[in-house]
Amino acid sequence: MNIVLNGETYKTDGPLTIGRLLFHLDIDRRRIAVEHNMNVIKKSHYDSTIVNSGDAIEVVNFIGGG
């Protein structure tokens, strides 16, 4: 299935949790934040929140800024 990940189409084998998606992406969950269909997801909900076909996911972190 396809999801929209950081604005781009991303293929997955099927529905999966945000925790599983981050694992696939090799992203350390401590240093990021995730938005699922415009809602910020708490870290404690990563493993219970399911990403379905067509969902929009944003994964952000901190970079240098003023």
Next chain:
Amino acid sequence: MPESLLTIADKSFSSRLIVGSGKYLTNDLMVQALEASGAEMVTVAVRRVNLADRSTGSLLDYIDTSRYFLLPNTAGCYSADDAVRTARLGREAGLSNWVKLEVIGDEKTLFPDNEALVEATRILVKEGFVVLPYTNDDPITCRKLENEGAAAVMPLGAPIGSGLGIQNPNNIQIIKAASNVPVIVDAGVGTASDAAIAMELGIDGVLMNTGIAGADNPVEMAEAMKLSVKAGRLAYLAGRIPRKMYATASSPIDGIVGS
């Protein structure tokens, strides 16, 4: 002489200088400049993780969060909705509910959109954020921001990254006189004297990024800024002499040889 603390909301900082983490050539240079600045609060931006290139690592690999308090910003947001969304993400990515709120109204000047800024402040304060809005040097907007619950107001000294110094010191003083929350001059500082001039106006602190990161030697400029913020604060507390049109002799006029 003991320096008084900068207190914003429920936190106190021994440095009145707040620095940004952007525009450094390398992360190592940034770390050295942070150290030299003596700052305890550091602004960071919230951006999409680069999924194509993960080699650069996280900024948090470099900034010691036990030493520096991170202040996520909403830089690059042009609407209240985007700023609120970014603030919520920053809160989840970070360790606190503080946000440097920016709602930009124009690409060329990066001046804030006051109306949207006040609206975003209202929303975020209701959600429990400690909101530090970057604003025009406009006393009325600052009053509105304070009324909406902003924990500080951060008027610009000059456009972001311009290095022009404090363009309207009178407005900054009016803002300080009218505010019941800390006033931080945010943006426009080009060199050490600009920071000192800002602090001599009696404001509570200065926030800068480009003035340090863009200098030929950012580490030395960071130290210069540390000293100038302190010097400006001390001069303000010491109370400067009045300006006069004509000279007043420093040496006694009695007992001059040949008189």
